[in-house]
Amino acid sequence: MPDPTDIRNEQIERIRQALEEGSVLPLDEEIAELHPADLAEIIDGLEPEERTVFFQRIPPELRAETLSEVDEEAWSPLIEALGEESVRDLFEELERDDAADILAELPREDARDILARIEPRDSREIAALMEYEEDTAGGVMTTELxxxxxxxxxxxxxxxxxxxxxEVNDFYTVYVVDAESRLLGTIxxxxxxLADGSTRVDTIMEADVISVRPMADQEDVSRLIAKYNLVSIPVVDEFDRLLGRITVDDVIDIMEAEATEDIFRLSGVDEEEQxxxxxxxxxxxxxxxxxxxxxxxxxxxxxxxxxxxTIQRIAFIAVFMPVVAxxxxxxxxxATTVAVRRLALSSGRRRPIKSLPRELLAGIVMGGVIALILGFVGGLWQDSMRVGLVVGGSMWASIALGVAWGAAFPLILDEVGLDPAVSSTVFLSTMTxxxxxxxxxxSASYFLSQWL
Amino acid sequence: MPDPTDIRNEQIERIRQALEEGSVLPLDEEIAELHPADLAEIIDGLEPEERTVFFQRIPPELRAETLSEVDEEAWSPLIEALGEESVRDLFEELERDDAADILAELPREDARDILARIEPRDSREIAALMEYEEDTAGGVMTTELxxxxxxxxxxxxxxxxxxxxxEVNDFYTVYVVDAESRLLGTIxxxxxxLADGSTRVDTIMEADVISVRPMADQEDVSRLIAKYNLVSIPVVDEFDRLLGRITVDDVIDIMEAEATEDIFRLSGVDEEEQxxxxxxxxxxxxxxxxxxxxxxxxxxxxxxxxxxxTIQRIAFIAVFMPVVAxxxxxxxxxATTVAVRRLALSSGRRRPIKSLPRELLAGIVMGGVIALILGFVGGLWQDSMRVGLVVGGSMWASIALGVAWGAAFPLILDEVGLDPAVSSTVFLSTMTxxxxxxxxxxSASYFLSQWL
Structure with a gap:
């Protein structure tokens, strides 16, 4: 038997090829069999004009989940191409957090029109979700629980x-609340x-619940989920009232996005690059x-x-410049990369600072090793111990300072509340x-000029 | 009311301080109240000799989960410090996949002793799990389902x-199987x-199950879980027989580890650096x-x-060298960073190649913009259009070639089966x-030497 993953990939590939050849018609059955995540992947790979055509071929009951999985930039054109009724059906089907995210990307007018057309209770809750900042717990949670x-x-x-x-999709946890809908525990x-049917739930629930406030940074939320191996986390207000929940699939998306953001920033690429x-x-x-x-x-x-x-008089020094740099x-x-990644993964704030002395010591040792090699080569080449000392010495100091600066700078940025990843290799390597x-x-002009 | 996350962090901080001051005794109650993940975090922050002392203070029922969360390197010393009976209890309590991972890190002798002491059925299954490669689906799955x-x-x-x-921890999905334990579906x-009690489960189960083979790369497993928003994925053999399951919390650990690996490799740091x-x-x-x-x-x-x-005769060219480089x-x-990240996140293999022409065009445009600026500055400074053309021209070609090489190299590495992240900024920047x-x-020695 072939590997199930391969079968799926072949199916996607077949549809993609048929689309490229323009023969979509006989594919409706295949499309209906695909997972919304696969449909979304196909859409993301299409040119903008093909996307709207393809989206309308997707059976209505798969559209909501497909839409929530496609790239943000495709949302507005895909929705505009649908009729009024289809749009209403689509938004009734969407999970509220996805509906809020998508509406926030549409032109204000369109969003208001859509909100006016769907069921008032859904509409109110979606509008409430749209009030939260995009990258906070409130912005990521859903109220369906x-x-x-x-x-x-x-x-x-x-x-x-x-x-x-x-009416609730994918729940694995039941929240136990009191009459004021304050969160008492989870089960x-x-x-x-598994419980004996006659026991009260508040005696068997987990009372020590890990929860977050709606203003919590989504990155902190994903750290909590990762650390405590949770499949969802409740969001409560300052009176412990249950507002919503964040599920692990959203957290995975957040983690991927945050890792991409860090990687891109470290290399000086805008994190929004699609x-x-x-x-x-x-x-x-x-x-x-x-x-x-x-x-x-x-x-x-x-x-x-x-x-x-100096360079004119001792041009060979220009040969060592790029090596030292x-x-x-x-x-x-x-050193910066390690510090940025440690900061991103650590939940406690203070720990990466503890490794600073070790980094400094490592920098001095590494600098010493490299300086010995380069100084030896330089000294032999120019047949002068003085050249070897100048080259080796400046190499040693450059590496030791580079490591110190590279390890400390992200911590300083983090301390003053900036994103440590902007310390970026781009900025860093030109400073070094x-x-x-x-x-x-x-050192060459001081120690070598008179002597040459 | 204070933020629940803050309360937890304060508690951890209190224990940490007490440990530093050597006054652990009155803390037993507080320790028993902490989550194993917090206990593991505390252990990871301790010096080796303090770790074993602290681990023994942890109530036996929390030890298994704590142990599965601490850094790998701490496993062996923590277990060695326990008595025979405690070790047996610990391994009966551990989930089988964690037990297999931990045993694989112990000296072969010790692992065999422990396996001989625990219940034969557990022991057989753990030994079977240890046969799989560490970074495959089989190496990550648990047989408890x-x-x-x-x-x-x-x-x-x-x-x-x-x-x-x-006997099974954290399950949200029930697997539906036939008499030969072949996987028919999930529910x-x-x-x-929610189902009507009298319907057969095979009529209400999800029959189109996304599953993986035991040899599947753990990175591919985590991509499937992320793409299809799963909380667990079944592992089946070539006859579709159910072997085990992989849960989302393991996948989160894999994703973090893989992202760290990519980030570290890009910057030339060994991914094992703890x-x-x-x-x-x-x-x-x-x-x-x-x-x-x-x-x-x-x-x-x-x-x-x-x-x-050339440098001796026109030393000012040495001023432009570091800028162009x-x-x-x-x-x-x-360009490399973007390509490496796209490769890591894409499930289909062919897509990142599609963006190559766009990268090349972008490189030519970016090179042109920067070359204009630098050529203009260079020409003005030396009051010579020829200098401006040499500096601008080599800048243009350097950037265009750099982007082309940076975008293509990871794809080539991936094509021949190597990790694209080893194209590494370290290697790349010295090549450019x-x-x-x-x-x-x-170009300076060709176009400027005779003229100066």
Whole structure:
């Protein structure tokens, strides 16, 4: 038997090819069999005009879930292409958190029209969700959940879950609340089924609940879910009233997005750069960072310009400049990367600082090793111990300073409330260039000029 | 009311401080109240000798889960410090996949002793799990799951789940199997509770199940879970027989580890570098990459050395060298980073290649913009259009080539089956250095030497 994953990929590939050849008609059955996530993947790979055509071929009952999975930028055109009635059906079908996210991306007028057309209760809750900032717990949560009063027995709770659970997708946890809908605890469906039917739920619930406030940063939410191995986390207000829940599938999306953001920022790419960015969008996303590089490397050039005279007299020093700069830059990039990643993964704030002394010591050792090699090569090549000492010495200092700066800078940025990832290899490597040039050209003009 | 997350963090902080002051005794109650994930976090932050002391203070019923959450390197010493009986209790309590992972890290002798001491059935299954490669679906799955035959009614299935579910932690999905334990479908606990009690489970189950083979790469597993918003995924053999399941909390750990691996590799840090690495371990993790940098930047230096004569005669060109090299390096790093991340997130193999022409075009445009600025500055400074053309031209070509190389190299690595992240900014930026030096010094010596 072939691997199930392969079968699925082949199916997607077949549809993609048929679309490219323009023969969509005989594919309606295949389309109806695909998972919404696969349909979304196909849409993301299509050109904008093909997308709307394809989306309308998708059976209405699959559209909501498909839409919630496609790239944000496709939402508005896909919805505009649908008729009024289809749009209403679509938004009644969407989970409320997805509905709120999608409406927030539409033109204000369109969003208001759609809200006016759907059921008032849904509409109110969606509008309330739209009030929260996009990257907070409130902005990610859904209000669809199942809760029961604490005084019910397990059997009564199962009956209540049967009634209330019909409209809620994917729930694994039942929230136990008091009369003011304050969260008392949680009980998993598993424990509810396994429990003796006559026991009160508030005696078997997990009372020590990990919950978050609606204003909590989505990154902190995903750290909690990852750390405590949760499948969902309740969102409560300052009076402990249950507002909603965040599920693990949203958290996975957040984690992927946050990791992408960190990786892109470290390399000076705008975190909004999309997978199917046009060349113009790519340029817009990256040129700002290149201009910063131009500025910082211009500073380095000014340093070099001060020593034009030295370079003219001992041109061989220009051979060592790029080596010293590259080594200092890369050791700083290593230290920064580690610090940024540790900060992203640590839930406690203070721990990465503890590793600073170790980084500094490691920098001194690594610098020493590399300096010995380069100093030896330099000294042999020019047949002068003095050259070896100048080259090795400036190499040592450059690496040690580079590692220190690379390890400390993200911590400083984090301390003052900035994103440590903007310490970015882009910015960093040109700064270490500058320092290395100053060190090697400075020491060369001081120690070697008279002697040559 | 204070934020619940803050209360938890304060509690952890209190214990940590008490530990630092050596006053652990009055804290036993507080320790018993903490979540195993918090206890694991505390342990990870302690020095090796303090860890074993603290671990023994943890109530036996919390030890298994705590142990499965601490860093791998702490497993062996923590277990060695326990008595024989405690070790047996610990391994009976551990989930089988965690038990297998931990045993695999212990000395072979110790692992065999422990396996001999625990219940034969557990022991057999754990030993079987240890046979799978660490980073495959088989290596990550657990064999603890709840399955029911397809001919049962929903009510009968709930009774069966009640019996079989007692020994299984955290399950949300019941697997429906035939008499040969081939997987027929899945049904969530939610749907089982909501179903009419007299319907057969094989009529209400989800028959189109997304499953994986035991040899599947854990990265592919985590992509499937992320894409299809799953909370668990079944592992089946080539005859569709159910072998185990992988849960979303394991997938989150995999995703974090894979993202860290990519980030570290991109910057030339060994992906095994631990959070509490000693200075010596840091040096060992990073020096190999620095030595590669030394080699590749040495090549760049050889290029520069060929043009020592040119530099001596027109030393001002040395001022532009670091600028051109930095710009080419950073635009290549941007392109590589985007390509590596897209490859990591895409489930279909062919898509990132589609963006190559866009990258190339973007590189030409970005190179043009930067070249105009630098060429203009260079021409004005030396009051020579020829200098402006040489500087601008080599800048343009360096960036365009850098972007092309940076975007294509990860795809080539991926195509031949290597990890694209090893294209690494470290390696890349010294390669672009070399090309830039060749371009600027070559064109300078050709176009400017006679003229000066």
């Amino acid at each position: 199942v809760s029961v009063p604490g005084h019910l027995t397990a059997d009564e709770a199962i009956v209540a879950v049967r009634v209330r659970g019909r 998993s469906l598993q424990d509810l089924i 997978e199917y960015a046009t060349p113009f969008e790519i340029v817009r996303s990256r040129v700002p960072w290149l201009l910063i590089t131009l500025g910082t490397s211009g500073l380095g050039a000014l340093v070099v310009a001060q020593f034009e005279d 590259a080594m200092a830059g890369n050791s700083a990039v290593q 260039d500058l320092i290395s040039f100053l060190l090697i050209l400075g | 709840v399955s029911v035959p397809g001919h049962l009614t929903a009510d009968e299935a709930i009774v069966a789940v009640r019996v079989r579910g007692r 969530s606990l939610q749907d089982l509770i 959070e509490y690495a000693t200075p010596f371990e840091i040096v060992r993790s990073r020096v190999p990459w620095l030595l590669i940098t030394l080699g590749t930047s040495g090549l760049g230096a050889l290029v520069v050395a060929q043009f020592e004569d 930095a710009m080419a390096g950073n635009s290549a790093v941007q 250095d070399l090309i830039s030096f060749l371009l600027i010094l070559g």
